Amino acid sequence: EVQLVESGGGLVQPGRSLRLSCAASGFTFDDYAMHWVRQAPGKGLEWVSGISWNSGSIGYADSVKGRFTISRDNAKNSLYLQMNSLRAEDTALYYCAKDSGMGLAAAGTSGWFWGQGTLVTVSS
Amino acid sequence: QSVLTQPPSVSGAPGQRVTISCTGSSSNIGAGYDVHWYQQLPGTAPKLLIYGNSNRPSGVPDRFSGSKSGTSASLAITGLQAEDEADYYCQSYDSSLSGSHVVFGGGTKLTVL
Numbered sequence: 157e158v159q160l161v162e163s164g165g166g167l168v169q170p171g172r173s174l175r176l177s178c179a180a181s182g183f184t185f186d187d188y189a190m191h192w193v194r195q196a197p198g199k200g201l202e203w204v205s206g207i208s209w210n211s212g213s214i215g216y217a218d219s220v221k222g223r224f225t226i227s228r229d230n231a232k233n234s235l236y237l238q239m240n241s242l243r244a245e246d247t248a249l250y251y252c253a254k255d256s257g258m259g260l261a262a263a264g265t266s267g268w269f270w271g272q273g274t275l276v277t278v279s280s
Numbered sequence: 281q282s283v284l285t286q287p288p289s290v291s292g293a294p295g296q297r298v299t300i301s302c303t304g305s306s307s308n309i310g311a312g313y314d315v316h317w318y319q320q321l322p323g324t325a326p327k328l329l330i331y332g333n334s335n336r337p338s339g340v341p342d343r344f345s346g347s348k349s350g351t352s353a354s355l356a357i358t359g360l361q362a363e364d365e366a367d368y369y370c371q372s373y374d375s376s377l378s379g380s381h382v383v384f385g386g387g388t389k390l391t392v393l
Contacts, residue, residue: 200387267331
C-alpha cells in the first residue's frame with residue numbers, strides 16, 4: 157500500500173526557517189518524481205515544487221523561488237522541503253505527492269497520490 | 281488567479297447529473313497535456329478521480345467520467361449522491377516562455393441539495 161507521511165510543520169515566526177519531510181513507503185521511491193503542493197486555509201491547491209526521480213530536474217513556483225529548496229534521499233525513501241525566509245502568505249497545509257512518472261515534463265500520465273499533509277503556520 | 285479556470289460552485293439534487301468545467305489555453309490543455317481530476321472531501325487530502333482526461337482508477341464509481349476537447353476539460357457526475365459533496369480540482373501542465381510547471385484549477389465546490 158502506497159503511503160506518504162509528512163512531518164515537520166508547525167508555528168514559525170516570519171523570516172525564520174522550517175524543514176518539511178515526507179516518508180514514502182509501499183512503492184519504489186526512486187522510480188517516481190515527487191512534489192510539494194500547498195493549500196492555504198479555505199483556498200485551492202497550489203503546486204510549490206517538484207523533483208525528478210534522480211534529482212536531475214527541479215522546479216519551483218514563482219512564489220517560492222529563491223526561498224524554498226526541494227531535495228530527496230532515495231536511499232531513505234524521503235522527500236524534503238527546506239523553507240527559508242518564511243512569510244505569512246506561506247501559511248498552508250503542505251502535501252507531499254507522488255507523481256506517476258519519473259520526470260517533470262508533464263503532470264504524469266496517471267495522476268498523483270497524496271499524503272495527508274503537514275500544517276505550516278507563519279505568524280509572530 | 282489560476283491558470284485553469286473552474287466554476288467556484290455547482291449544485292444538484294440527488295440522482296441528477298452535474299458537470300464541472302476546466303478551461304485552459306493553448307499552453308496547457310490545448311497543447312495536448314493530460315488533465316487529471318481530484319476529489320477532496322472535507323478535511324481530507326485530494327484523491328485521484330480521473331486520470332489521463334477520461335480514465336478512472338480502480339475503485340472510482342463509473343458515475344464519474346471525464347472528457348477533454350480543445351482547451352477545456354469536463355468532469356461529469358451522474359446519479360448524484362450525498363457523499364459526492366466535496367471540492368473538485370482539475371490538474372494539467374503548462375509550458376510557456378515564462379516556464380513550465382504543473383497547474384491546478386481553482387477548485388469547484390459541489391453541493392448536493
